[in-house]
Amino acid sequence: MKRTCDFCGSQFVPVEKKQRFCSARCCHYYHNRIGNDHIQHAVKPPENRILRTFRCRQCGRVVYVTEKEDKRQRFCSVACSRNYHRHERRRDSGRASGGRAY
Structure with missing residues (x-):
């Protein structure tokens, strides 16, 4: 079958x-791309349910946190957090000053 x-x-x-x-x-690709669609197309919840609002540092999406258990403060998803820190390391490794010259 x-x-x-x-x-x-x-x-x-x-x-x-x-x-x-x-x-x-x-x-892997499904869960990293399509599996997070609920974050990309989130509908704004009623005002009385929003605990805090922030903009994702990686993709710029507005995130509405409605549950106390949700500890997100900077990124909308784990994928955005990984991408942000991965690129941050690359940017830092090419510094002209402050780094070691080998």
Whole structure:
């Protein structure tokens, strides 16, 4: 019985009953890109439910925090946090002053 991959749309024979993707790569890309769509297209909640609002430092989206358990303060998602810090390290490694010259 063949299935269609939820990310790329190719046909594959599942190894497990619940398998949704043809490969680990498709699963990874799905969860990093499409899996976070709820953040990208978030609808503004009613004013009385908003605890705090901030703009993501990486992508610039406005984030509305409505639950006390939600500890986000700078980034809308883990992916944005990773991208921000990854690029920050690259920018810092090319400093002309303050770094060691090898």
